[in-house]
Amino acid sequence: MKKIYISVFLLLFAFTPTVLAHSNLESSVPHDGEVITENLSTLTLTFNTVIEVTSSFKLTNESGQDIPMESILVNNKDMIGNLSSPLEEGKYIVNWKIIGGDGHPIENSYSFSVDTSGGNNAKASSKPILKENMTEHGDHIVENIEKEAPTSNNFLFVTAILLVMVALGTSFWLLKRGKK
Template sequence: MKKILWMTIACVLLFSNHALAHTGLESSIPAQGSTVTEKLNEITLTFLTKIEETSSFTVTNSSDEPIEVDGITVNENVLTGNVTDSLENGTYKINWKIIGADGHPMEGVIDFVLDAPEEVEAVEPITEPIDVVEPNETIKEELDTTVAADNEEEEEGSNFTIGIIIVLVIILALAAWWMTRRNKK
Protein backbone atom coordinates (compact mmCIF):
# COMPACT_ATOMS: atom_id res chain seq x y z
CA MET A 1 0.00 0.00 0.00
CA LYS A 2 2.89 2.34 0.69
CA LYS A 3 4.06 1.71 -2.87
CA ILE A 4 0.73 2.97 -4.21
CA LEU A 5 1.00 6.07 -2.06
CA TRP A 6 4.52 6.82 -3.24
CA MET A 7 3.58 6.15 -6.86
CA THR A 8 0.66 8.56 -6.55
CA ILE A 9 2.90 11.26 -5.07
CA ALA A 10 5.43 10.70 -7.85
CA CYS A 11 2.70 11.00 -10.51
CA VAL A 12 1.40 14.26 -9.02
CA LEU A 13 4.90 15.75 -9.01
CA LEU A 14 5.72 14.42 -12.48
CA PHE A 15 2.54 15.68 -14.15
CA SER A 16 2.50 19.07 -12.42
CA ASN A 17 6.10 19.83 -13.47
CA HIS A 18 5.41 18.61 -17.00
CA ALA A 19 2.33 20.81 -17.30
CA LEU A 20 4.24 23.89 -16.18
CA ALA A 21 7.19 23.23 -18.54
CA HIS A 22 5.34 23.93 -21.80
CA THR A 23 6.31 27.05 -23.65
CA GLY A 24 4.10 29.51 -25.47
CA LEU A 25 4.30 32.66 -27.53
CA GLU A 26 5.23 35.62 -25.34
CA SER A 27 5.21 38.39 -27.98
CA SER A 28 5.62 39.00 -31.68
CA ILE A 29 6.52 41.75 -34.11
CA PRO A 30 4.09 42.26 -35.74
CA ALA A 31 1.72 41.56 -32.85
CA GLN A 32 -1.42 39.43 -33.12
CA GLY A 33 -4.25 41.48 -34.61
CA SER A 34 -2.09 44.56 -35.17
CA THR A 35 -2.05 46.95 -38.11
CA VAL A 36 1.47 47.62 -39.36
CA THR A 37 1.77 51.14 -40.78
CA GLU A 38 5.33 51.02 -42.11
CA LYS A 39 7.32 48.77 -44.41
CA LEU A 40 7.80 45.31 -42.84
CA ASN A 41 11.30 43.86 -43.23
CA GLU A 42 11.72 41.53 -40.23
CA ILE A 43 9.41 39.25 -38.25
CA THR A 44 10.33 38.41 -34.63
CA LEU A 45 8.59 35.84 -32.43
CA THR A 46 9.58 35.60 -28.75
CA PHE A 47 8.61 32.52 -26.70
CA LEU A 48 8.41 31.95 -22.94
CA THR A 49 11.22 29.34 -22.94
CA LYS A 50 14.11 28.28 -25.14
CA ILE A 51 13.06 26.66 -28.45
CA GLU A 52 14.77 24.07 -30.67
CA GLU A 53 16.75 25.01 -33.80
CA THR A 54 14.20 23.18 -36.01
CA SER A 55 11.53 25.76 -35.13
CA SER A 56 10.28 27.86 -38.07
CA PHE A 57 7.46 29.95 -39.50
CA THR A 58 5.84 30.79 -42.84
CA VAL A 59 3.94 33.86 -44.00
CA THR A 60 0.88 33.79 -46.27
CA ASN A 61 -1.31 36.52 -47.73
CA SER A 62 -5.12 36.70 -47.71
CA SER A 63 -5.23 34.24 -50.67
CA ASP A 64 -3.06 31.74 -48.74
CA GLU A 65 -0.19 32.34 -51.17
CA PRO A 66 3.22 31.91 -49.52
CA ILE A 67 5.42 34.97 -48.97
CA GLU A 68 9.17 34.35 -49.18
CA VAL A 69 10.98 34.64 -45.85
CA ASP A 70 14.77 34.49 -45.72
CA GLY A 71 17.29 33.87 -42.97
CA ILE A 72 15.05 32.28 -40.34
CA THR A 73 17.14 31.94 -37.18
CA VAL A 74 16.64 30.73 -33.61
CA ASN A 75 18.47 32.40 -30.74
CA GLU A 76 17.46 30.91 -27.35
CA ASN A 77 13.73 31.81 -27.23
CA VAL A 78 13.61 34.21 -30.22
CA LEU A 79 12.68 33.18 -33.77
CA THR A 80 13.37 35.76 -36.52
CA GLY A 81 13.17 35.95 -40.30
CA ASN A 82 13.46 38.57 -43.05
CA VAL A 83 10.72 39.34 -45.57
CA THR A 84 12.56 39.38 -48.90
CA ASP A 85 10.00 41.14 -51.12
CA SER A 86 8.14 44.34 -50.43
CA LEU A 87 4.68 43.36 -49.18
CA GLU A 88 1.52 44.89 -50.58
CA ASN A 89 -1.03 46.28 -48.18
CA GLY A 90 -3.44 43.60 -47.01
CA THR A 91 -4.07 40.81 -44.52
CA TYR A 92 -1.31 38.32 -43.65
CA LYS A 93 -0.81 35.27 -41.43
CA ILE A 94 2.34 34.04 -39.71
CA ASN A 95 2.07 30.26 -39.20
CA TRP A 96 4.66 29.20 -36.61
CA LYS A 97 5.74 25.71 -35.54
CA ILE A 98 8.21 25.22 -32.72
CA ILE A 99 9.56 22.56 -30.43
CA GLY A 100 9.99 23.84 -26.89
CA ALA A 101 12.90 23.03 -24.63
CA ASP A 102 10.69 20.35 -23.06
CA GLY A 103 10.38 18.58 -26.44
CA HIS A 104 6.72 19.54 -26.79
CA PRO A 105 5.76 20.64 -30.35
CA MET A 106 3.50 23.69 -30.58
CA GLU A 107 2.08 25.75 -33.40
CA GLY A 108 0.03 28.86 -33.82
CA VAL A 109 -1.08 31.64 -36.14
CA ILE A 110 -0.56 35.38 -35.90
CA ASP A 111 -2.86 37.55 -38.03
CA PHE A 112 -1.93 41.10 -38.93
CA VAL A 113 -2.82 43.80 -41.44
CA LEU A 114 -0.26 45.76 -43.43
CA ASP A 115 -1.38 49.34 -44.13
CA ALA A 116 1.89 51.06 -45.01
CA PRO A 117 2.22 54.10 -47.26
CA GLU A 118 2.89 53.01 -50.81
CA GLU A 119 6.17 54.06 -52.38
CA VAL A 120 5.57 56.64 -55.12
CA GLU A 121 8.10 57.66 -57.74
CA ALA A 122 9.04 61.31 -57.38
CA VAL A 123 7.95 62.42 -60.85
CA GLU A 124 5.69 65.28 -59.95
CA PRO A 125 4.61 66.65 -56.57
CA ILE A 126 1.13 65.68 -55.50
CA THR A 127 -1.10 68.69 -55.24
CA GLU A 128 -4.29 66.95 -54.11
CA PRO A 129 -4.73 65.41 -50.68
CA ILE A 130 -4.53 61.63 -50.56
CA ASP A 131 -7.55 59.78 -49.17
CA VAL A 132 -6.71 57.70 -46.12
CA VAL A 133 -8.21 54.23 -46.35
CA GLU A 134 -9.50 52.89 -43.04
CA PRO A 135 -9.04 49.17 -42.36
CA ASN A 136 -12.06 47.04 -43.15
CA GLU A 137 -14.25 46.53 -40.04
CA THR A 138 -14.92 42.86 -40.87
CA ILE A 139 -11.17 42.17 -40.88
CA LYS A 140 -10.88 43.74 -37.41
CA GLU A 141 -13.83 41.64 -36.19
CA GLU A 142 -12.28 38.44 -37.64
CA LEU A 143 -8.98 39.21 -35.90
CA ASP A 144 -10.77 39.87 -32.57
CA THR A 145 -12.62 36.54 -32.96
CA THR A 146 -9.32 34.72 -33.63
CA VAL A 147 -7.72 36.25 -30.52
CA ALA A 148 -10.73 35.24 -28.39
CA ALA A 149 -10.60 31.66 -29.75
CA ASP A 150 -6.85 31.40 -29.00
CA ASN A 151 -7.44 32.62 -25.44
CA GLU A 152 -10.21 30.03 -24.96
CA GLU A 153 -7.90 27.22 -26.18
CA GLU A 154 -5.17 28.27 -23.73
CA GLU A 155 -7.73 28.40 -20.89
CA GLU A 156 -9.05 24.91 -21.78
CA GLY A 157 -5.48 23.52 -21.68
CA SER A 158 -4.93 25.04 -18.24
CA ASN A 159 -8.26 23.68 -16.98
CA PHE A 160 -7.31 20.19 -18.21
CA THR A 161 -3.99 20.31 -16.34
CA ILE A 162 -5.69 21.50 -13.16
CA GLY A 163 -8.25 18.71 -13.52
CA ILE A 164 -5.51 16.07 -13.75
CA ILE A 165 -3.82 17.43 -10.63
CA ILE A 166 -7.12 17.45 -8.70
CA VAL A 167 -7.85 13.83 -9.67
CA LEU A 168 -4.37 12.76 -8.57
CA VAL A 169 -4.75 14.57 -5.22
CA ILE A 170 -8.10 12.81 -4.66
CA ILE A 171 -6.50 9.44 -5.42
CA LEU A 172 -3.71 10.26 -2.98
CA ALA A 173 -6.19 11.20 -0.25
CA LEU A 174 -8.23 8.03 -0.81
CA ALA A 175 -5.07 5.89 -0.67
CA ALA A 176 -4.01 7.53 2.61
CA TRP A 177 -7.51 7.08 4.09
CA TRP A 178 -7.58 3.41 3.03
CA MET A 179 -4.13 2.79 4.55
CA THR A 180 -5.13 4.30 7.92
CA ARG A 181 -8.39 2.35 7.92
CA ARG A 182 -6.54 -0.88 7.12
CA ASN A 183 -3.96 -0.29 9.86
CA LYS A 184 -6.73 0.14 12.50
CA LYS A 185 -8.10 -3.39 11.84
Protein backbone atom coordinates (compact mmCIF):
# COMPACT_ATOMS: atom_id res chain seq x y z
CA MET A 1 0.00 0.00 0.00
CA LYS A 2 2.92 2.31 0.75
CA LYS A 3 4.17 1.80 -2.83
CA ILE A 4 0.82 2.99 -4.17
CA TYR A 5 1.03 6.28 -2.28
CA ILE A 6 4.60 6.82 -3.37
CA SER A 7 3.63 6.10 -7.00
CA VAL A 8 0.69 8.52 -6.86
CA PHE A 9 2.85 11.21 -5.24
CA LEU A 10 5.55 10.82 -7.90
CA LEU A 11 3.02 10.89 -10.72
CA LEU A 12 1.47 14.11 -9.46
CA PHE A 13 4.80 15.91 -9.35
CA ALA A 14 6.42 14.30 -12.39
CA PHE A 15 4.58 16.65 -14.76
CA THR A 16 5.34 20.28 -13.95
CA PRO A 17 3.33 22.47 -16.29
CA THR A 18 5.01 25.62 -17.54
CA VAL A 19 1.80 27.47 -16.69
CA LEU A 20 3.01 27.74 -13.13
CA ALA A 21 5.81 30.08 -14.25
CA HIS A 22 5.40 33.75 -13.33
CA SER A 23 4.64 36.48 -15.81
CA ASN A 24 7.64 38.27 -17.26
CA LEU A 25 8.28 41.36 -19.31
CA GLU A 26 8.56 40.05 -22.86
CA SER A 27 9.43 43.31 -24.64
CA SER A 28 9.26 47.05 -24.20
CA VAL A 29 9.48 50.22 -26.25
CA PRO A 30 11.92 51.63 -25.46
CA HIS A 31 13.75 48.49 -24.40
CA ASP A 32 16.18 48.06 -21.50
CA GLY A 33 19.40 50.01 -22.09
CA GLU A 34 18.20 51.68 -25.30
CA VAL A 35 19.31 55.22 -26.13
CA ILE A 36 16.41 57.15 -27.65
CA THR A 37 17.46 59.81 -30.17
CA GLU A 38 13.97 61.10 -31.01
CA ASN A 39 11.25 62.62 -28.87
CA LEU A 40 9.22 59.92 -27.17
CA SER A 41 5.49 60.15 -26.49
CA THR A 42 4.55 56.58 -25.58
CA LEU A 43 6.02 53.74 -23.52
CA THR A 44 4.80 50.19 -24.20
CA LEU A 45 5.46 47.16 -22.00
CA THR A 46 4.42 43.74 -23.30
CA PHE A 47 4.25 40.73 -20.98
CA ASN A 48 4.22 37.00 -21.73
CA THR A 49 0.77 36.53 -20.13
CA VAL A 50 -2.41 38.55 -19.78
CA ILE A 51 -2.04 41.06 -16.94
CA GLU A 52 -4.68 42.51 -14.63
CA VAL A 53 -6.05 46.01 -15.26
CA THR A 54 -4.72 47.11 -11.86
CA SER A 55 -1.16 46.78 -13.20
CA SER A 56 0.82 50.01 -13.51
CA PHE A 57 4.25 51.57 -13.89
CA LYS A 58 6.07 54.73 -12.82
CA LEU A 59 8.65 56.57 -14.83
CA THR A 60 11.38 58.42 -12.90
CA ASN A 61 14.43 60.37 -14.00
CA GLU A 62 17.95 59.70 -12.72
CA SER A 63 17.40 62.00 -9.73
CA GLY A 64 14.31 60.03 -8.68
CA GLN A 65 11.65 62.57 -9.71
CA ASP A 66 8.41 61.09 -11.05
CA ILE A 67 7.66 61.90 -14.67
CA PRO A 68 3.92 62.60 -15.13
CA MET A 69 2.00 60.27 -17.42
CA GLU A 70 -1.09 61.41 -19.30
CA SER A 71 -2.58 57.93 -19.13
CA ILE A 72 -1.68 54.30 -18.58
CA LEU A 73 -3.80 51.72 -20.36
CA VAL A 74 -3.76 47.96 -19.79
CA ASN A 75 -4.95 45.77 -22.64
CA ASN A 76 -4.45 42.00 -22.31
CA LYS A 77 -0.65 41.58 -22.36
CA ASP A 78 0.20 45.24 -23.04
CA MET A 79 0.58 48.22 -20.73
CA ILE A 80 0.78 51.51 -22.64
CA GLY A 81 1.73 54.80 -21.06
CA ASN A 82 1.29 58.12 -22.82
CA LEU A 83 3.61 60.90 -21.68
CA SER A 84 2.29 64.35 -20.80
CA SER A 85 5.27 65.98 -22.51
CA PRO A 86 8.42 64.86 -24.35
CA LEU A 87 11.27 63.63 -22.18
CA GLU A 88 14.35 65.72 -21.61
CA GLU A 89 17.82 64.28 -22.15
CA GLY A 90 18.99 61.94 -19.43
CA LYS A 91 18.52 58.51 -17.94
CA TYR A 92 15.07 57.16 -17.02
CA ILE A 93 13.87 54.22 -14.96
CA VAL A 94 10.60 52.36 -15.55
CA ASN A 95 9.35 50.67 -12.34
CA TRP A 96 6.49 48.32 -13.19
CA LYS A 97 4.10 46.37 -10.97
CA ILE A 98 1.73 43.79 -12.40
CA ILE A 99 -0.57 41.01 -11.37
CA GLY A 100 0.07 38.29 -13.91
CA GLY A 101 -2.06 35.55 -15.34
CA ASP A 102 -1.07 33.28 -12.47
CA GLY A 103 -2.43 35.78 -9.91
CA HIS A 104 0.96 36.64 -8.41
CA PRO A 105 2.05 40.27 -8.03
CA ILE A 106 5.39 40.92 -9.70
CA GLU A 107 7.48 44.05 -9.88
CA ASN A 108 10.71 44.94 -11.63
CA SER A 109 12.37 47.80 -13.43
CA TYR A 110 14.50 48.66 -16.43
CA SER A 111 16.17 51.80 -17.69
CA PHE A 112 16.74 53.69 -20.91
CA SER A 113 18.31 57.00 -21.89
CA VAL A 114 17.25 59.94 -24.02
CA ASP A 115 19.85 61.76 -26.12
CA THR A 116 18.24 64.03 -28.69
CA SER A 117 21.32 66.26 -29.13
CA GLY A 118 22.29 64.46 -32.35
CA GLY A 119 20.57 67.20 -34.37
CA ASN A 120 17.91 64.77 -35.60
CA ASN A 121 15.10 65.90 -33.32
CA ALA A 122 11.85 64.46 -34.55
CA LYS A 123 8.73 66.10 -33.29
CA ALA A 124 6.81 63.87 -30.89
CA SER A 125 3.33 62.96 -31.93
CA SER A 126 0.74 64.72 -29.82
CA LYS A 127 -1.64 61.82 -30.42
CA PRO A 128 -1.10 58.70 -28.33
CA ILE A 129 -0.53 55.45 -30.13
CA LEU A 130 -3.74 53.45 -30.11
CA LYS A 131 -3.50 49.69 -29.96
CA GLU A 132 -6.05 47.19 -31.14
CA ASN A 133 -9.22 47.27 -28.96
CA MET A 134 -8.77 50.99 -28.20
CA THR A 135 -10.72 53.88 -29.67
CA GLU A 136 -10.48 57.63 -29.29
CA HIS A 137 -13.55 59.63 -28.22
CA GLY A 138 -12.73 63.33 -28.12
CA ASP A 139 -9.97 63.84 -25.56
CA HIS A 140 -10.44 60.40 -24.00
CA ILE A 141 -9.15 57.00 -24.95
CA VAL A 142 -11.55 54.17 -24.34
CA GLU A 143 -10.46 50.58 -24.13
CA ASN A 144 -12.86 48.12 -25.71
CA ILE A 145 -12.29 45.23 -23.35
CA GLU A 146 -13.00 41.79 -24.68
CA LYS A 147 -12.47 39.39 -21.84
CA GLU A 148 -10.35 36.49 -22.93
CA ALA A 149 -10.88 33.14 -21.35
CA PRO A 150 -8.00 32.54 -18.97
CA THR A 151 -6.38 29.89 -21.15
CA SER A 152 -3.56 29.27 -18.70
CA ASN A 153 -6.06 28.48 -15.93
CA ASN A 154 -8.01 26.18 -18.26
CA PHE A 155 -4.83 24.36 -19.22
CA LEU A 156 -3.85 23.99 -15.57
CA PHE A 157 -7.30 22.64 -14.69
CA VAL A 158 -7.30 20.08 -17.54
CA THR A 159 -3.75 19.02 -16.68
CA ALA A 160 -4.69 18.54 -13.02
CA ILE A 161 -7.72 16.41 -13.95
CA LEU A 162 -5.62 14.28 -16.29
CA LEU A 163 -2.99 13.77 -13.61
CA VAL A 164 -5.63 12.72 -11.07
CA MET A 165 -7.12 10.28 -13.58
CA VAL A 166 -3.68 8.77 -14.30
CA ALA A 167 -2.94 8.54 -10.58
CA LEU A 168 -6.28 6.81 -9.88
CA GLY A 169 -5.80 4.44 -12.81
CA THR A 170 -2.33 3.55 -11.62
CA SER A 171 -3.60 3.03 -8.08
CA PHE A 172 -6.37 0.67 -9.22
CA TRP A 173 -3.95 -1.21 -11.46
CA LEU A 174 -1.47 -1.65 -8.62
CA LEU A 175 -4.24 -2.75 -6.23
CA LYS A 176 -5.59 -5.26 -8.75
CA ARG A 177 -2.09 -6.55 -9.48
CA GLY A 178 -1.38 -6.96 -5.74
CA LYS A 179 -4.51 -9.08 -5.17
CA LYS A 180 -3.51 -11.78 -7.70
